Amino acid sequence: MTEEKFDAIVVGAGPAGSAAAYTMAKAGLSVVLIERGEYPGAKNVMGGVMYGRMLADLIPTFAAEAPIERVIMEERLWITTDDSAVILGHKTAAPHGEVPNAFTVLRAKFDRWFASKAEQAGAFLIPATVVEDLIMRDGKVGGVRTGRPDGDLYADAVVLCDGVHSFLAKKAGLQTREIAPHEVALAVKEIITLPPDLIQERFNVGEGEGVTIELYGAVTQEMGGYGFIYTNRDSLSVGVGALISHFMRTKVTPNELLERLKQHPLVQPLLAGGQVAEYLAHAIPEGGYRAMPRLYGHGVLIAGDAAMMVNGLHREGSNLAMTAGRLAGETVVEAKGRNDFSATSLASYRRRLEESFVLKDLKKYQHLPEFVDRHPELLRIYPGLVNLAIHEMLTVDGMPKRDKQRKIWKAVTARRPLWRLITDAYRAWKVIR
Ligand SMILES: Cc1cc2nc3c(=O)[nH]c(=O)nc-3n(C[C@H](O)[C@H](O)[C@H](O)COP(=O)(O)OP(=O)(O)OC[C@H]3O[C@@H](n4cnc5c(N)ncnc54)[C@H](O)[C@@H]3O)c2cc1C
The missing domain is CATH 1.10.287 (Helix Hairpins)
Known part of the structure; x- marks a missing residue:
């Protein structure tokens, strides 16, 4: 039996993985996108703010079709004590430019839509499938072993987009050390339903318009992190996160932190009458530039959270993931043209990242996590x-x-x-x- 071999396999259908798969499939490569969730987004969590520019780089018409909750018109920053806050912010009457700068999403809907765009471009999506190992051939990554019977798949290039705590990065030899507790944050969040009219009244915005609030200070009980309240169409995303090293030091649990945030006298009125529809928890890679793994090897590249690409100070992660996914895809397309998937050939991925805001920003804040x-x-x-x-x-x-x-x-x-x-x-x- 002849084995089926693809140009590329992408592991993980989050923003990084779908961006990579979309880019390669659109360029005519044969691409498999493997996702462990029952469907893309089924298990994924974020506060919920995405950025239009990076999505428009891939899908210019996204604003008309993506499942956007609300376009962000106002961003507020609350510096809190136990019973007060100094409030800073920016509000616009009309979003600038052709595409919305920032908008809220619910990942279960958004990731599904984004992966479907990769499918429409020609990628083959395999959901409910866990990649358990990498297949090494002639000293290079040559495929993946999935949990399915006869689940070995082969490709010239494997793009790892499997999110925070990527064990595949270790298998590929890209990550060679353990991630320290101060390099990862743990965040918990609730989705609290409220009628759209009430959200608009409480946050002083119109239909389809939204607000973000980031809360620093007392709400995190002297831990490195922040709380957030983001408006969705008919719900609020309310959450808080802090470094794992600080949870270990204070012995405060994430749930206690969230309850405290919700009980803050300035937060309570915004949530009053809401029903908790979902409770979610997820890790965020916060180690930044100095904690990044090697970004490519023979037949393999890594993008997004799996490569620590999060700019915590600016609440950016999804945009870095999408951009890195796109650049990884473009690198593989170029390598396909040369029919050379060696580490030397794939090294241009790092150069592309260095020329983009991704590595420039991560480098700028390289000392911040410590x-x-x-x-x-x-x-x-x-x-x-x-x-x-x-x-x-x-x-x-x-x-x-x-x-x-x-x-x-x-x-x-x-x-x-x-x-x-x-x-x-x-x-x-x-x-x-
Ligand atoms: C609470 C919270 C709030 C956040 N808020 C924001 C925000 O407001 N704005 C922002 O830009 N960023 C935010 N982030 C960060 C953002 O969510 C991430 O940076 C972004 O999701 C990274 O995308 P990714 O594709 O690299 O990883 P992920 O989104 O984690 O996707 C990884 C995918 O890989 C799949 N997978 C993992 N392992 C395997 C395997 N072995 N086999 C098959 N599939 C696998 C997963 O199921 C998942 O679908 C937040 C994160 C959290 C946790």
């Missing part, structure tokens, strides 16, 4: 100080403003001496400059 892990106290101190200062300034009590400034400065330096304020500012600037 900084957040080492200085969780800053996430309590500074939200407290900012709230104290603004609260004092806004309290109209007859005290002259210059006296108020002195009072604020005295209160701030009593909690954090001047030399610490300066070193904190310098350190923070160094990791995000």
